[in-house]
Amino acid sequence: MKQDYFSANNIKYIDYKDVEILKKFINPSGKIMNHKRTGVTAKNQRALATAIKHARFLGLLPFVVK
Amino acid sequence: MEIKDKKEVKEDTDSRVYELGYLLVPSISPEDVPVNYGNIKELVSSLGGEIISDEIPRSITLAYSMIKVISNIRNKFTTAYFGWVKFIVDTQKVLELKKKLDLDPSIIRFLILKTVKENTIASKRFIRGDMLHRRPLVKKTEIEVSVPINKEELDKEIDALIEA
Numbered sequence: 271m272k273q274d275y276f277s278a279n280n281i282k283y284i285d286y287k288d289v290e291i292l293k294k295f296i297n298p299s300g301k302i303m304n305h306k307r308t309g310v311t312a313k314n315q316r317a318l319a320t321a322i323k324h325a326r327f328l329g330l331l332p333f334v335v336k
Numbered sequence: 337m338e339i340k341d342k343k344e345v346k347e348d349t350d351s352r353v354y355e356l357g358y359l360l361v362p363s364i365s366p367e368d369v370p371v372n373y374g375n376i377k378e379l380v381s382s383l384g385g386e387i388i389s390d391e392i393p394r395s396i397t398l399a400y401s402m403i404k405v406i407s408n409i410r411n412k413f414t415t416a417y418f419g420w421v422k423f424i425v426d427t428q429k430v431l432e433l434k435k436k437l438d439l440d441p442s443i444i445r446f447l448i449l450k451t452v453k454e455n456t457i458a459s460k461r462f463i464r465g466d467m468l469h470r471r472p473l474v475k476k477t478e479i480e481v482s483v484p485i486n487k488e489e490l491d492k493e494i495d496a497l498i499e500a
Contacts, residue, residue: 279458281458282452282454283451283452283454283456285456285457285458286357286447286449287357287420287456287457288456288457288458291458324357324447324449326399327445327447328357328359328418328445328447329359329396329398329399329400329402329416329418329445330396330399330418331399332399332400333399333400
């Protein structure tokens with residue numbers, strides 16, 4: 271993913287309920303991917319990280335995959 | 337008069353768009369879920385909240401097991417009903433809402449976030465767009481590979497060019 275996924279798809283607000291999108295940015299063990307890997311802008315990467323953390327709190331995404 | 341106007345403007349800016357995401361206890365029977373959902377919506381509107389959009393709680397398997405102590409008994413949950421409400425409410429009232437939700441025994445967890453008025457769920461729209469974007473790339477490479485180079489024809493064409 272070279273281009274920013276969110277600006278390419280015209281997503282202005284990264285929602286924690288969009289689990290299908292958020293899943294693209296976590297690795298098999300459940301960690302949030304590095305911005306170098308995701309290719310997302312710094313601003314969106316910050317918003318993405320918070321969205322993933324909110325989704326984890328409500329049990330939509332795992333903290334760790336064993 | 338001017339001071340009054342300013343006050344009115346201030347009052348307007350004091351209300352914000354919030355979103356409440358919550359997990360309901362799975363012990364509720366599916367028929368009773370709309371009752372709990374209605375109670376939460378009522379609670380929000382009783383605090384002067386204007387509901388913008390919402391979703392009826394649906395049963396989900398949690399990504400990890402959660403623990404909640406209800407009347408001194410430790411309960412472990414692996415499934416729950418997940419629902420959300422988006423509303424506009426006065427910033428002062430949000431703390432009150434939080435305190436009331438804290439006491440609700442039917443809620444495992446909840447999350448109150450500041451958000452925007454517009455619909456923010458994009459997954460259904462864009463997964464297909466992503467797929468369409470990838471297809472032309474595959475076709476291009478196929479076309480490039482499938483064109484065979486006929487040496488005789490090439491030679492003839494070159495000869496014709498030289499003669500001309």
